[in-house]
Amino acid sequence: MPEINIAKNAGFCFGVKKAIEIAEEVAQNHKEPIYVYGQLVHNEKVIKDLEDKGIIFVEDINEIPQNAVTVLRAHGEPGTTYQILEQKSITKGKNLNDATCPLVTLVHNVAIKLKNNGYEVVLFGKHNHPEAIGTSYHLRGKGTFIVEEPEQSDLVVDYIKNNNFEKIAIISQTTMSVYGYKKLIDNINSKLNDIKFEEIPLSLKDLSQKYGFVDTICNPTKQRQSGTEELAKASDIVIVVGGKNSSNSKELYAKCREIGVEAYFIQSEEQLQKEWFVGKQKIGVTAGASTPDYLINDVADKIKDIIHGKKEGFAEIKI
Ligand code: SF4
Structure with missing residues (x-):
């Protein structure tokens, strides 16, 4: 079943x-x-x-x-x-x-402290995302260097090489991919000979190191990403429910695709298509930070209806 x-x-x-x-x-x-x-x-x-x-x-x-x-x-x-x-x-x-959110205020405070301690701060985030715009305000405003993807590490490397910054720190928007952030840092480190970015603890007690990154992805984002990863690995198909403009929902969808599971990104249950579920035994549903419980339940209910034409005889487990 x-x-x-x-x-x-x-x-x-x-x-x-x-x-x-x-x-x-x-x-x-x-x-x-x-x-x-x-x-x-x-x-x-x-x-x-x-x-x-x-x-x-x-x-x-x-x-x-x-x-x-x-x-x-x-x-x-x-x-x-x-x-x-x-x-x-x-x-x-x-x-x-x-x-x-207090966790966004925390990122603002991290940005301000790093800047006040002589760091040039690079932000891993989405250019037009309101959070990135808010954090940038505390750095260089519109001139803040923002990198959106780990694949754009060359841009960061060029930025570092073309400027004589004494200290450089990288921080992240709270909703970015944990895996993507790690990959970005690894990519940058692999392209720089004399420089290595190492983690600066979030407490920022010791700001003596010249190059570092601070883990500012929020815990709810990390927990949601690991929950989805676990689900994707155990599913034949994953439905990601989230707003079209939701950065963290898009990250969840990307994570599922990366794991290799068939995945679909939808805004509501009306977009579900019958043929997606043919032959599928393990169906996963996940949702971004902007998706209410009732919408997740509507999607799960519609999937039941699609498969059985009724809501009975179906095992639903909340993992
Ligand atoms: S994703 Fe949610 S918990 Fe995390 S910083 Fe944004 S609003 Fe706060």
């Missing part, structure tokens, strides 16, 4: 959960419109549910009216966001509810 297994730690991370709770609570306690700057979570269905609760999402900060009750998402904002909001009389302790 085919079985459906759901990956350990699939779905919402605590940072995203908290941000949604904050937005819902603020909306409940205010009669006037609530503004959220940027996508609170990279998931269209969740956004639609929140819009139905009276929350207005804006991509352009200029659309937030003067004095409006405002929520900032978990990804972390550049200082300029707070400055613009302050000009609109939107401030913390008054009408600004900041849902920045």
Whole structure:
């Protein structure tokens, strides 16, 4: 009998959960419109549910009216966001509810400390990701050197060779691939003769080494990635559920492909196709940090329906 297994730690991370709770609570306690700057979570269905609760999402900060009750998402904002909001009389302790995840704030603090201790900081992340933009603000702003893929290690090597930096540190966006980060560092080290990047502990107590990297991928991301890896190795097919723009969901999909399991990246159960499941016995479902439990369950239920045309007679195990 085919079985459906759901990956350990699939779905919402605590940072995203908290941000949604904050937005819902603020909306409940205010009669006037609530503004959220940027996508609170990279998931269209969740956004639609929140819009139905009276929350207005804006991509352009200029659309937030003067004095409006405002929520900032978990990804972390550049200082300029707070400055613009302050000009609109939107401030913390008054009408600004900041849902920045503490683990993103930690990365900002790491970036600032490294910079203040003379390091040129290179960021492993996605150029247009809000978290990378927020972290870059604390470094060189738009001039921060961002590397997106381990295969782009040559760019980092050239950057190092073409500049006379005294100290260089590499940090990562919280949602990047653990494997990808390691591969990037290995690739860089293999291309430099006299320089070797070694880990600087996250405590940053000793900042005497000239070249180093700090492991700033957050624990929920690591746990989700290892849960998916375990699942992919034990499955005939894996369905990855996540928003189109969700960086960590794309990483999960890439991980499954890398392991060699048949995998599909979908946003909701309507995209499932019957032929994917023909002859499959071990069906895995995983989801990125922006996917709510109900969506994971909807996908699992639809798979049951596809295979049996009914929901009974199917073993479902949460691993
Ligand atoms: S992915 Fe990690 S850093 Fe980002 S919101 Fe979730 S817990 Fe926080």
